Amino acid sequence: MPGPPAVINLTEDSDASELDADDFDDVPLETSEAPDALDDVEVDAHPYAMYYTNAAEPESVQDSGMQIVLEQEQAPNTPKKRGVQWTSQDRKNRVLVHQISVLSLLAAARMRNQWCNDIELRDTLQDMVPEHLVQKLFAIHPRREPERRERVRMFEGFVHDLVQWWASRFRLTDVSAAAWRQPSQELLCGKHLPPETWVDGWITESPAARMKRQRQVRKSKSRGAMEIAIFPPGAAAATPTYLRLLPPPDAHSLQRTVAAAKKMAGCRETSAILFCAMCRALGVPARLVVSLQPPPASIGAAKSQGTRKPALAQRSEEVTTSDEDDFEPLVRLRGSRALELERAQGAKPYYIEPVDTRTPPTVWVELFSKPYQHWITVDPVRALVRPTGNKHMEPLATNRQNKLMYVVGFEEDGYARDVTARYTRVLNSKVVQQRPEAPGRTKGHGVQEWWPSVVRALHRPQKLDRDAAEDAELQDNAAREPMPSSVGSFKNHPVYILDKFLRRDQVIHPPNRVGTFQGMPVYLRANLVHLQSARQWYNEGRTIKEGEHALKWVKTRGYTLYNKRVEEQAMTEHGQVPTEGLYAYTQTTLYTPPPVQDGKVPKNAFGNVDLYVPSMLPAGGVHIAHTAAAKVCRSLGVAYADAVVGFEFRKFRSIPRMLGVVVPSEHAASVWKAIGHAAEQEKRAELQKRQARALKGWKHLLTALTVARHIEEQYRAPQQAAPSEKKRVLNEAQAERQLRDDVPALKPMCASPLVPPPSPPPSPPREKSIVSLDELMAKEDARPSKRRIVVRRSTPEVRPARKSTRRAAANARGNIRYMDD
DNA sequence: CTGCTATATGCTTCTTTGCGAGGC
DNA sequence: CGCCTCGCTTTGAAGCATATAGCA
CATH class of the missing domain: 3.90.260.10 (Transglutaminase-like)
Structure with missing residues (x-):
């Protein structure tokens, strides 16, 4: 330091x-x-x-x-x-x-x-x-x-x-x-x-x-x-x-x-x-x-x-x-x-x-x-x-x-x-x-x-006269510096450059030679131009101007399997390496996609719209950057095109990254509205689904208990057998709950605040050990009707709802209280 | 000993639009 | 039937920086 x-x-x-x-x-x-x-x-x-x-x-x-x-x-x-x-x-x-x-x-x-x-x-x-x-x-x-x-x-x-x-x-x-x-x-x-x-x-x-x-x-x-x-x-x-x-x-x-x-x-x-x-x-x-x-x-x-x-x-x-x-x-x-x-x-x-x-x-x-x-x-x-x-x-x-x-x-x-x-x-x-x-x-x-x-x-934002004079002096000073004396020092030199140090995507334009070193022409780095292929420019939302010729032709570098195969095929057919032309920025112009006509969004060969940069949005179109947009458009009957905003590369394959759709601007508002509506509906449907699953779980459990009781009533052995029978039934109930482990936390339908689970809640004091299922159910019947159901996974107690009409659910992970409505 | 060059090595960047089976 | 999900596909070359050796 x-x-x-x-x-x-x-x-x-x-x-x-x-x-x-x-x-x-x-x-x-x-x-x-x-x-x-x-x-x-x-x-x-x-x-x-x-x-x-x-x-x-x-x-x-x-x-x-x-x-x-x-x-x-x-x-x-x-x-x-x-x-x-x-x-x-x-x-x-x-x-x-x-x-x-x-x-x-x-x-x-x-x-x-x-x-x-x-x-x-x-x-x-x-x-x-x-x-x-x-x-x-x-x-x-x-x-x-x-x-x-x-x-x-x-x-x-x-x-x-x-x-x-x-x-x-x-x-x-x-x-x-x-x-x-x-x-x-x-x-x-x-x-x-x-x-x-x-x-x-x-x-x-x-x-x-x-x-x-x-x-x-x-x-x-x-x-x-x-x-x-x-x-x-x-x-x-x-x-x-x-x-x-x-x-x-x-x-x-x-x-x-x-x-x-x-x-x-x-x-x-x-x-x-x-x-x-x-x-x-x-x-x-x-x-x-x-x-x-x-x-x-x-x-x-x-x-x-x-x-x-x-x-x-x-x-x-x-x-x-x-x-x-x-x-x-x-x-x-x-x-x-x-x-x-x-x-x-x-x-x-x-x-x-x-x-x-x-x-x-x-x-x-x-x-x-x-x-x-x-x-x-x-x-x-x-x-x-x-x-x-x-x-x-x-x-x-x-x-x-x-x-x-x-x-x-x-x-x-x-x-x-x-x-x-x-x-x-x-x-x-x-x-x-x-x-x-x-x-x-x-x-x-x-x-x-x-x-x-x-x-x-x-620097001073506005140059004084003496600053300008000094700039000239300093520039002159720098200009008097001699050219490098070895090939190696031309590499990365800020002023001069040799042909041999040009990269694949670089060219000297205009190629004004300012000197010669060991027989090689020396150029100014200031004339160095960065080039890109037509495709690369397109990815930045630019196209090659009419009548422009490539400044440089280079070997293609296919990356995806598909392009590699194409290259290989070209090699075998024509016996020469496939090349692509590279262009400078000045040879390009902003790409203007075909505009929306008659309420139709023009699509490309892949049936979607390229939207790598915002400027590629077709005139008269609006980008609805929402994943559910396509579905909504289909249901509304609005003409749309999927928007490709970029690419992902996995395993030598490029995968288009889609985000939302492009729709004619007159439909944008209604589509957004429908999306909001659909999202709400989705939310409701999701909730209903979860509740249905919870209900199913409860139904399962109650059925199991009923069956168990029937079996118990029919085949009960004299007194001693009861405890083991009770144990079996309870185990069954527990297994049932484990099956529902994936049931997500259920939010209440009404606006009652969800109380965060107190952790860990003390086990409720048990009055005395329960010996049989009959006793258990009798106990349940005897209880005053409660609007609250508490299921605790840690306790081997089961307190099912008395009436099947009562909507109830429990988080299998335990201890979440559900306020019934 | 220094500076230059060539070579070796290891890391980084470049790339730019699938398909079919099976489940719901 | 239509839609969605999942699994399988394959696994390079060029460019660049740095290290090192050899030479003048």
């Missing part, structure tokens, strides 16, 4: 994302507003160092109890080859995590950009600027210096001096712990980290330690720490790694940012944020530029990164020489008090991979030079001022902590602009391809790409 988004505030950004809500089903998410409670903490003394021990957590550490559990579906065991077997769900998760990270980072950056407008912060910073610099700035005015070229030079000189002054004054602290950089890949790649390891501002916990902490939290009734459980990728069930969030080390609130300004000390990112605020205070249009560092969207990228990283497991002094990137000694994030605590508990220091402040940053500033009418790139940490930035802000490909993927500049008014093109020379060949939904992954026409939609939400 990336460090910065201590607070997530998604507004427009969340609208821009095309994340399916379903994807979040498994993520129980509870958030609450997180007030800034650490504001009074000193910036200098590693404000969170004291929390780095397992000592009791101050209540202010975490305000929201948030739990994110990305669970994976249990899949059947697949034989493990080596390493982790990635499932398709893992891949989807990676993209999702990437996208959520990007949005979160944007939100975090936007919030910091807002802080730059804070009056107190601006005043604090403005007061610090030396007088001679302020004078230098004021001197740049058309009235004082009419020569524009001179003003351009003066502005650059001013910015240069300002940056020099800033870099010499601002003290860098907390650099590594607070760095905005690539999150570590170990966990995402399924590597197990030992407990008490620092991971991007989180700390790993052993299950036991977690339980213990949670017990303490419960006892003290305080809010728990924010924690997540990360499951390793792969199909096999595994134990997650538990992470607890540490307090953010950087100036994560406005108050702390102001404090950092007063101290003129903080991390690299804080330096850039404060510099931006200062420039705005001086009246110079300034952008806060952020190179977002989300985890990679593809597994391959993450894997190669993750495996090459030095083992974070070793966390002590010896790690300092583990990597060539390590220029700084081990960062010990300890205050003196924390160190004491640590010594007392025998804890080890956390290892945090260092950051080299000489490498390109992930946060910097752009200043708008009014005389030059261009944005100037400024890195206040390395004291760099450059009219163009790509050489100095692009990290090396080998840099694992900083990957240039999205660079966004936030302006004073809160709008942002995608300025990635300014800072990379490999925008199309590398950068774009790292984003999800790169050209190779999207398909078809009209597919919304994710990042462009995010950018649209960030």
Whole structure:
């Protein structure tokens, strides 16, 4: 998880994302507003160092109890080859995590950009600027210096001096712990980290330690720490790694940012944020530029990164020489008090991979030079001022902590602009391809790409002149990127494409060649056209225009048994592979079905109406989307046609999915009415049927009892035989009830409310055991006439209705009381 | 060692209108 | 007789992403 988004505030950004809500089903998410409670903490003394021990957590550490559990579906065991077997769900998760990270980072950056407008912060910073610099700035005015070229030079000189002054004054602290950089890949790649390891501002916990902490939290009734459980990728069930969030080390609130300004000390990112605020205070249009560092969207990228990283497991002094990137000694994030605590508990220091402040940053500033009418790139940490930035802000490909993927500049008014093109020379060949939904992954026409939609939400709705000029500049920058130098890199290239990478349903139209590579013509991806067969277009409610010729002929791909047979037959008869023509969208037109004429709905060859999309409804017709519609139409004598709304595929056979009928519009109302009527009647009939079944059951039972009594009367043996006889009869009765087990719960005909069955009802106290059926029936006769019949399956008592005219039924599952009417 | 290419492998997508027996 | 339900039918190929080996 990336460090910065201590607070997530998604507004427009969340609208821009095309994340399916379903994807979040498994993520129980509870958030609450997180007030800034650490504001009074000193910036200098590693404000969170004291929390780095397992000592009791101050209540202010975490305000929201948030739990994110990305669970994976249990899949059947697949034989493990080596390493982790990635499932398709893992891949989807990676993209999702990437996208959520990007949005979160944007939100975090936007919030910091807002802080730059804070009056107190601006005043604090403005007061610090030396007088001679302020004078230098004021001197740049058309009235004082009419020569524009001179003003351009003066502005650059001013910015240069300002940056020099800033870099010499601002003290860098907390650099590594607070760095905005690539999150570590170990966990995402399924590597197990030992407990008490620092991971991007989180700390790993052993299950036991977690339980213990949670017990303490419960006892003290305080809010728990924010924690997540990360499951390793792969199909096999595994134990997650538990992470607890540490307090953010950087100036994560406005108050702390102001404090950092007063101290003129903080991390690299804080330096850039404060510099931006200062420039705005001086009246110079300034952008806060952020190179977002989300985890990679593809597994391959993450894997190669993750495996090459030095083992974070070793966390002590010896790690300092583990990597060539390590220029700084081990960062010990300890205050003196924390160190004491640590010594007392025998804890080890956390290892945090260092950051080299000489490498390109992930946060910097752009200043708008009014005389030059261009944005100037400024890195206040390395004291760099450059009219163009790509050489100095692009990290090396080998840099694992900083990957240039999205660079966004936030302006004073809160709008942002995608300025990635300014800072990379490999925008199309590398950068774009790292984003999800790169050209190779999207398909078809009209597919919304994710990042462009995010950018649209960030950009100013109406372009300023300088925005338009910048767009041209950035486009020019991108256009200067050279053509790929290998066949492979043409694949999925966002600008160019070779014939050989065209898919079955793609064609270049118009086929304007823009170059040649190894003898192959090179085309622009912009001219790529997605094609579909006539049938496919028909399924979307479109037909091929008159006189259009197919742009491409391809081998048919019969899927159903029928079509396969047809293909085979064609093969044997003509000796050539059957082909079908493919057409572009522009060659099609909306399909208009023949209209309803003389009250008749025109049918197709199958005797129904194709209604795959609403536009395929014949003129003068109405779709009655009700399953009972056909029956009603038949009885009413209304001409109708079944509506086919789609297909289902089972066992290589396509089955039309029917839903309702199409009728002439003049009959629609009457058909709907009849449907309502029929439904009511059906309901009544159903009820009657159930009652008839219940009555039959009762009749059966009573007959059985009568017969039993007759038999008993005729063949009764002297006294002793009676009990066993009674038992037999009762068993019979019970079997009878079991036969009726499927009788559904009967709703009363009248409107009396159905009382839910009290469960389980106490058995009614029995006065004394019944010895014979005679006794039983005599008892029944003796009872006062009751309007309520209770049948309890659990009791071997049988209390049939005395009069056969009484309608009665019982739910064989027992204990449902039926109110007779 | 890195980057490129070819090959192997495993997963995903594409597809687009039955029939007859028997019961009610 | 008409309508409904049930059971049987069959079980691919292309395309794509990724992993891996080999080569320059």
